[in-house]
Amino acid sequence: MSERESMPYDVVIVGAGPAGLSAAIRLKQKAGEAGKDVSVCVIEKGSEVGAHILSGAVIDPKALDELLPEWRDSGCPLAATPVTENHHWILTEKKKIDFPHFLLPSFMNNHGTYTGSLGSLCRWLAEQAEGLGVEIFPGFAAAEVLYDEAGAVRGVATGDMGVTRDGEQGPDYQPGMELHARYTLFAEGARGHLTKQVKATYDLEADCDPQVYGIGIKELWDIPADKHEPGRVIHTQGWPLNVDSHANGGGFLYHQANGQVALGFVTWLSYKNPHLSPFQEMQRWKTHPAIRAILEGGKRVSYGARAITDGGFQSVPRLVFPGGALIGCCAGFLNVPRIKGTHTAMKSGMMAAEAAFDAVMADRGQDVLTTYPEAYEASWVYEELRLVRNTVPLVKKFGETAGTILAGTTMWAEHLGIKMPFTMKHKPDHVGMLRADIAPKIDYPKPDGVISFDRLSSVFLSNTNHGEDQPCHLKLGDPDRPVAYNLPLYDEPAQRYCPAGVYEVVGEEEGNPRFQINAQNCVHCKTCDIKDMTQNITWVSPEGGGGPNYPNM
Incomplete structure (x- = not known):
């Protein structure tokens, strides 16, 4: 007999990001319009709403306009900084080329968008949701999916608290709570x-391509007032990737409110060179003269990292199943060429909420919410993703220069109504890694402590914290594989692809190598779960409230 208590709701939402909060708000709006009552609960593994939220972010307000039309006049922090300038730089090692925007389709323009902290936006959305009667529980990690006798999802259970490293119940032990629901919406973000x-x-992925990802590494800087231009948005491609790594990705630098710039670098996780370090690529990118000129005289104040979904249209899975649905980035709605996914995530949450509300009102039990995927296929989200579906695979297949030209050509054609008669395929990110002995080594410069930094000082700025005596949340299927297989063949890339220094091989010089997991450093980016070549690492949620505590990322 389970000792867990349970609480019943009409709808339980896992994750207080933009998708989950938009779904919660829309459910309550629909209930208010109908004069009905629908009980809605949102659980969030971060210590507070926004603690685990990390994004660029330049946000298209299209979905926000639909959800809360008066948001600009309601204290929403996003309204503070409309985008005023839009630049796309192609970088060589020492120079930049300002790409002319008239060569891009109009949907690539940032006119009418806003730049700011997605975490702060989520905190504001949470206030709106709570004002409508939504119950939000931060610090509670969903650890288990619950099923009924017929195999339908009937809710989730939160993780036990106070379990010691060896799996025993500690003095502060508290069992998890079961949250039962007619419908459960999963809004956990990427992976x-x-x-x-x-x-x-x-x-759910039987009829789609595998999802593919990038790792986004971000910093916030306070910069001198004479260098700060609120609303200035810069995206970069080219150097340092494709120099000696044959990888793809790019950088961003957004002038936001309060004298800050948000800057970051995304490396697509399809890279083949095991010597590549996404963290060090980001630090090297900051040393480019054009980027350094903006940062000099400033101070780095925050750091974080997060995987992002890059698969787009062809990687969207089946969205519904008995008793629930996938919304937001866990379903993969990011528009990669636009580098925007907040608006599509929010709209997906709204569409799923409308389907769930109708089902609850019809007392349909825990059936399949078929009207949600129908709404998606008729929505602007579907059309937006369809237009750009070949961009990522073209760049991966043909390289930075030729691939970008081909991708631009297909986007223009689709924009003009000429539908391309093909949809290119994705391969999983963990396949195709080159052996370490044949891949070119990459000589990364040492951090200078002024513009570039090491990983451990960076993790310190993420405010990451995990209880010292809790079970490791990074599970190895085969504990011997990192040293027996990954190390001799690939020089164990986990040492480099993790942006937080979680994985180390120690004792190698003494001839007794051992794979060490520093789980307390984990910033919950999920890169290890994605990139490990044999899929030997599984990320599971640690005790609720652990992980990074981002103030305004």
């Missing part, structure tokens, strides 16, 4: 660990 289980249980 959600319960989403992975639900996808496997219901074979």
Whole structure:
């Protein structure tokens, strides 16, 4: 007999990001319009709403306009900084070329968008949701999917608290809570660990390409007032990637409110060179003369990292299953060429909420919310992703220069109504890694402590914290594989692809190598779960409230 208590709701939402909060708000709006009552609960593994939220972010307000039309006059922090300038730089090692925007389709323009902290936006959305009667529980990590006798999802259970490293109940032990629901919406973000289980249980990816990802590494800087231009948006491509790494990605630098710039670098996780370090690529990118000129005289104040979904249209899985649905980035709605996914995530949450509300009102039990995927296929989200579906695979296949030209050509054609008669395929990011002995070594410069930094001082700025005596949340399928297989063949890339210094091989010089996991450093980016060549690492949620505590990322 389970000792866990349970609480019943009409709808439980896992994750207080833009998708989950938009779904919660829309459910309550629909209930208010109908004069009905729908109970809605949102659980969030971060210590507070926004603590685990990290994004660029330049946000298209299209979905926000639909959800809360008066948001500009309601104290929303996003309204503070409309985008005023839009630049796209192509970098060589020492120079930049300002790419002319008239060569891009109009949907690539940032006119009418805003730049700011997605975490702050989520905190504001949470206030709106709570004002409508939504119950939000931060610090509670969903650890288990619950099923009924017929195999439908009937909710989730939060993780036990106070379990010691050896799996025993400590003095502060508290069992998790079961949250029962007619419908459960998963809004965990990219590579959600319960989403992975639900996808496997219901074979939701049977008819789509595998999802592919990038790792985004971000910093916030306070810069001198004479260098700060609120609303200035810069994107870069080219150097340092494709110099000696044959990888793809790019950088961003956004002038936001309060004298700050948000800057970051995304490396697509399809890279083949095991010597590549996304963290060090980001630090090297900052040393470019054009980027350094903006940062000099400033101070780095925050750091974080997060995987992002890059698969787009052809990687969107089946969205529904008995008793629930996938929304937001766990379903992969990011528009990669626009570098925007907040608006599509929010709209997906709204569409799923409308389907769930109708089902609850019809007392349909825990059936499949078929009207949600129908709404998606008729929506602007579907059309937006369809237009750019070949961009990422073209760049991966033909390289930075030729691939970008081909991608631009297909986007223009689709924009003009000429539908391309093909949709290119994705391969999983963990396949195709070159052996360490044949891949070119990469000589990364040492950090100078002024513009570039090391990983451990960076993790310190993420305010990451995990209880010292809790079970490791990074599970190895085969504990021997990192040293027995990955190390001799690939020089164990986990040492480099993790942006937080979680993985180390120690004792190698003494001839007794051992794979060490510093789980307390983990910033919950999920890169290890994605990139490990044999899929030997599984990320599961640690005790609720652990991980990074981003103030305004």
